Amino acid sequence: MSKQEVILCTKLETSLARAIEKCQHDKLFILTDEHTSRLCMPVLRQTNYLKEAVEITIGAGDVHKTLESLAAVWQVLSSQGATRHSLLINIGGGMVTDLGGFAAATFKRGITYINIPTTLLAMVDASVGGKTGINFNGLKNEVGVFAPAASVLIETEFLRSLNAENFISGYAEMLKHGLISNTEHWAELLNFNTQAIDYDHLKQLVGQSVQIKEEIVMQDPFEHGIRKALNLGHTAGHAIESLALAENRPLLHGYAVAWGIVCELYLSHIKVGFPKDKMRQTIQFIQENYGVFAFDCKQYDQLYALMQHDKKNTAGAINFTLLEDIGVIRINQTADKETIFEMFDFYRECMGV
Numbered sequence: 001m002s003k004q005e006v007i008l009c010t011k012l013e014t015s016l017a018r019a020i021e022k023c024q025h026d027k028l029f030i031l032t033d034e035h036t037s038r039l040c041m042p043v044l045r046q047t048n049y050l051k052e053a054v055e056i057t058i059g060a061g062d063v064h065k066t067l068e069s070l071a072a073v074w075q076v077l078s079s080q081g082a083t084r085h086s087l088l089i090n091i092g093g094g095m096v097t098d099l100g101g102f103a104a105a106t107f108k109r110g111i112t113y114i115n116i117p118t119t120l121l122a123m124v125d126a127s128v129g130g131k132t133g134i135n136f137n138g139l140k141n142e143v144g145v146f147a148p149a150a151s152v153l154i155e156t157e158f159l160r161s162l163n164a165e166n167f168i169s170g171y172a173e174m175l176k177h178g179l180i181s182n183t184e185h186w187a188e189l190l191n192f193n194t195q196a197i198d199y200d201h202l203k204q205l206v207g208q209s210v211q212i213k214e215e216i217v218m219q220d221p222f223e224h225g226i227r228k229a230l231n232l233g234h235t236a237g238h239a240i241e242s243l244a245l246a247e248n249r250p251l252l253h254g255y256a257v258a259w260g261i262v263c264e265l266y267l268s269h270i271k272v273g274f275p276k277d278k279m280r281q282t283i284q285f286i287q288e289n290y291g292v293f294a295f296d297c298k299q300y301d302q303l304y305a306l307m308q309h310d311k312k313n314t315a316g317a318i319n320f321t322l323l324e325d326i327g328v329i330r331i332n333q334t335a336d337k338e339t340i341f342e343m344f345d346f347y348r349e350c351m352g353v
């Protein structure tokens with residue numbers, strides 16, 4: 001997989017002009033959702049490069065990350081004369097960058113695309129690393145391909161208008177990057193004031209976070225080994241997210257990841273000796289910033305069954321990424337049913353459920 005260029009922008013218009021110049025193309029398309037079309041396009045349209053671009057707008061939110069939306073994108077590309085030398089620019093959160101990346105990767109067997117993430121989650125995770133796809137058959141990201149953007153342009157000014165829930169959701173992936181990298185970055189993240197955000201400091205933390213992800217993706221772009229580090233918190237987190245969806249109390253992804261981190265730090269502690277004090281400090285931060293998702297012991301079987309369906313598993317064993325310490329990663333760890341139920345007991349006890 002080719003390396004993608006990730007740019008922490010000083011001025012988006014300048015970085016975008018450079019990124020477009022680097023991608024020889026005949027026709028330019030822009031994918032937005034109904035929010036980014038309204039909020040971002042009026043300003044971006046004023047730049048010379050985007051004046052002639054064809055805009056494609058899809059519905060906002062994960063419910064629109066569907067085959068129907070994907071087909072609608074292909075339809076416009078096809079009817080508006082896109083060729084293999086056309087360029088697609090995705091502007092939006094992870095839903096837009098994932099779906100747009102997949103549309104680009106598959107149209108005429110692949111056209112070049114650029115990502116401009118507008119949410120924190122998309123900046124530090126979804127738009128970087130080449131994972132693209134859609135939800136299918138009731139399963140998240142069930143169909144997709146690895147196909148990196150030519151450039152990812154990160155403009156943290158967008159974060160000023162992000163609501164508190166989406167901010168803290170994206171911050172969970174940053175916290176994960178702190179845990180899998182080094183103590184200094186992890187401590188800085190725990191000490192950051194999430195209620196009164198210092199945006200200059202946030203920009204610097206976002207830059208570090210993206211760099212941590214990029215370094216891992218560079219070593220293992222197709223997730224055969226070390227890229228699994230990025231799945232910390234996601235085995236339990238995805239089960240919580242799916243349970244919430246089934247019970248009609250949907251969550252933002254990062255909240256589920258944060259609660260998944262609580263579960264998996266416990267597993268890390270009992271199975272590979274993750275230090276108790278660092279586990280407690282991280283859990284306290286999560287309690288204060290994410291609250292709690294309540295479930296009772298009657299739901300353990302359902303959570304366990306959801307974990308068994310996780311696409312990260314091999315040969316029936318539930319696969320976890322655990323930590324011996326901050327930055328000391330142990331991939332391909334498994335746990336039996338009894339231990340997983342103990343993990344849920346721990347979650348409920350320490351979160352006060």
Ligand code: GLY
Pocket residue numbers: 125126128129131227230231
């Ligand atoms: N979101 C995890 C990854 O990109 O591998």
